[in-house]
Amino acid sequence: MNKKKIAFICVHNSCRSQIAEAMGKHFAGDRFDFYSAGTETKPQINQDAVRLMKQLYDIDMEQTQYSKTIDKIPSPDIAISMGCDVGCPFIGRAFDDDWGLPDPTGQSDDVFKVVIEQIKEKVLQL
Numbered sequence: 001m002n003k004k005k006i007a008f009i010c011v012h013n014s015c016r017s018q019i020a021e022a023m024g025k026h027f028a029g030d031r032f033d034f035y036s037a038g039t040e041t042k043p044q045i046n047q048d049a050v051r052l053m054k055q056l057y058d059i060d061m062e063q064t065q066y067s068k069t070i071d072k073i074p075s076p077d078i079a080i081s082m083g084c085d086v087g088c089p090f091i092g093r094a095f096d097d098d099w100g101l102p103d104p105t106g107q108s109d110d111v112f113k114v115v116i117e118q119i120k121e122k123v124l125q126l
Contacts, residue, residue: 013037036065036073102115
């Protein structure tokens with residue numbers, strides 16, 4: 001049986017969408033294929049996100065993930081926007097869901113942890 005492809009999209013593909021991809025693979029990788037992408041890229045994944053995901057869940061995002069644009073991933077069955085606070089990315093079709101998450105980039109670890117937990121809860125609901 002083909003697994004559904006779920007893509008998490010945000011503008012830079014360096015923080016929220018990367019956390020969601022990692023959480024998806026960690027908690028539901030047996031049921032879905034997870035991807036993340038952006039309309040722009042960053043040279044590396046947000047280092048606070050990388051550090052906290054290692055600390056909290058022993059997940060090393062840099063082992064399997066990197067910042068990439070939408071044209072570099074397979075066409076998803078389900079596309080989820082992380083939140084349009086920094087502008088909604090255009091992917092050529094409507095999003096199936098918008099999680100409306102604040103971008104924690106540059107914020108404290110506590111803010112990051114709140115966003116990571118929100119992403120975890122939403123991934124577990126999929």
